[in-house]
Amino acid sequence: MKKPPPRSPKADPLDVIDLDAMLSDEEKDVRAMVRRVATDLCGEHIAQWYEDGQVPARELAREFGKAGLLGMHLDGYGCAGMSAVDYGLASVELEAVDSGIRSLVSVQGSLAMGAIHMFGSEEHKQQWLPSMAAGEAIGCFGLTEPDHGSDPASMTTRARRDGDDWILTGRKLWITNGSIADVAVIWANTTDEPGGRGIRGFVLPTDTPGFAAHEIHHKLSLRASVTAELTLDRVRLPGDAVFPDVTGLKGPLSCLSEARYGILWGALGAARTCLEAARRYSIERTQFGRPLAGFQLTQAKLASMSTELQLGLLLALHLGRLKDSVGLRPEQVSVGKFNNITKAIEICRTSRTILGANGISGEFPIMRHANNLESVLTYEGTAEMHALVLGQALTGVPAFR
Missing domain, CATH: 1.10.540.10 (Acyl-CoA dehydrogenase/oxidase, N-terminal domain)
Incomplete structure (x- = not known):
């Protein structure tokens, strides 16, 4: 042995x-x-x-x-x-x-x-x-709309044929990298076209006439990130700008599964930073003649946060090994995002309580990470939507409508 x-x-x-x-x-x-x-x-x-x-x-x-x-x-x-x-x-x-x-x-x-x-x-x-x-060209992904987030099938951005070309009209919102992008992947509805094939994806150079991107300001979360609204005003694209073979929601949802996989790992990085900041603070900060770390309630918080972080990392690693070997089903990705983001945000919030008032100071990373995770909790599928994906896998009954 x-x-x-x-x-x-x-x-x-x-x-x-x-x-x-x-x-x-x-x-x-x-x-x-x-x-x-x-x-x-x-x-x-x-x-x-x-x-x-x-x-x-x-x-x-x-x-x-x-x-x-x-x-x-x-x-x-x-x-x-x-x-x-x-x-x-x-x-x-x-x-x-x-x-x-x-x-x-x-x-x-x-x-x-x-x-x-x-x-x-x-x-x-x-x-x-x-x-x-190489990072020489920046891309963005235009799916979410002002009135359609969790229900992309109802998107109102339209693509219609004009001879051999496509004409795109619509708006996209909360688009990361949107105002600095050189190329945008835009999803549009072609259902109204004769022989229309539902939702199609388009590769759109952002210097195309009719395309505009406006950076969104006054955010209280993800402030170290470029976020934009995209407008498409009769944007003309050549016929070969469309993705040739994928139609329907399969295209954008497959891409979202890839992004969600990275998120279910990434959020644990924010949680780790907050836990470590809280752990160190609890050792260095003295109250009532002893370090905060010497109080049972503080140790209980640290023990709970540490356990949840490690369980999340175990889940992420298991899903990663599966992805590398046989691939992941959508509900497996949903389990990862649903669990790890909700646990990560709880770790950040609990870490903040250990720091007390200092927890809201920009001198420490905790409130910044907690605020960011409020966005991570809902983008690429809200916690509620992932719960419903898992619920359908458990029961065979869809409950989205």
């Missing part, structure tokens, strides 16, 4: 169950590289970017491209072709800095690049993916 490696004599406060033992040396190297890149690029600046509501997204994209992080889980066309677990570990480290930073990478790689990689023609892939992988 192979002798097991010696155990560490002391628990790692952030890995009490030795989850690292389940990772390969290569996976640990990927995690360390992404942590270093994210910290070096953003660590000293992220609090100010959040406070200012401004982030140098284009510059960051180029640096992330140099590190091979954009579309890192895709094959070919300049992409790194890394595993789902590698991508998940990267998402944790990016979101440990800020959810907005992980969103920049996720929307670029999983939504915009992912859609082109899965559904685009060879011409689309050759034209856009290499420059997007």
Whole structure:
């Protein structure tokens, strides 16, 4: 029998169950590289970017491209072709800095690049993916509308034929990277066309006449992220701008599953940062003549948060191994997002209570992460929608309407 490696004599406060033992040396190297890149690029600046509501997204994209992080889980066309677990570990480290930073990478790689990689023609892939992988071109993903979020089948953005061309008209809202994008993946309804085939996806260069993007300001969450409203005023695209083979909701929902997979890992990075801040504070802060960490109620909070974080990471790793081996079903992704985001936001909120009034200060990362996770809780599918996806898997009965 192979002798097991010696155990560490002391628990790692952030890995009490030795989850690292389940990772390969290569996976640990990927995690360390992404942590270093994210910290070096953003660590000293992220609090100010959040406070200012401004982030140098284009510059960051180029640096992330140099590190091979954009579309890192895709094959070919300049992409790194890394595993789902590698991508998940990267998402944790990016979101440990800020959810907005992980969103920049996720929307670029999983939504915009992912859609082109899965559904685009060879011409689309050759034209856009290499420059997007390098961070030289930015992409966005236009699905959500002002009046249609959880019900994309009811979208009002329309695409109609005009000879060999397509004419697109409509609006999209809450679009990450929208106002800095060079290319937009736009989903539009073609049902009204003779022989219309429902929802179709289009590759739209953002310098096309009739396209406009307006950055959304005054956000109280995801402030270190570019968010925009897109308007399409009779935008004319050539016939080959459409994704050739995918129709219906399969296209956008497949892309969302890819993004949700990164999110179910990433949110745990925000939770880890908050837990570590609370743990350190509890040791350093003295009340009633003893450290906060010496009170049973504080230890109970820390124990609960640590347990939920580690259980979430175990779930994420299990789903990552499944994705790398046999693939994931939509309800499995929903389990991950439903559990891990709700637990992550609870960890952030509880961490805030340990810091008391200091928990709302920008000198500490907790309130920033908690505010960000309020958005993560609802984007790429609200907790309620994922509960219904799981409910249908459990009962066979859809309850969305």
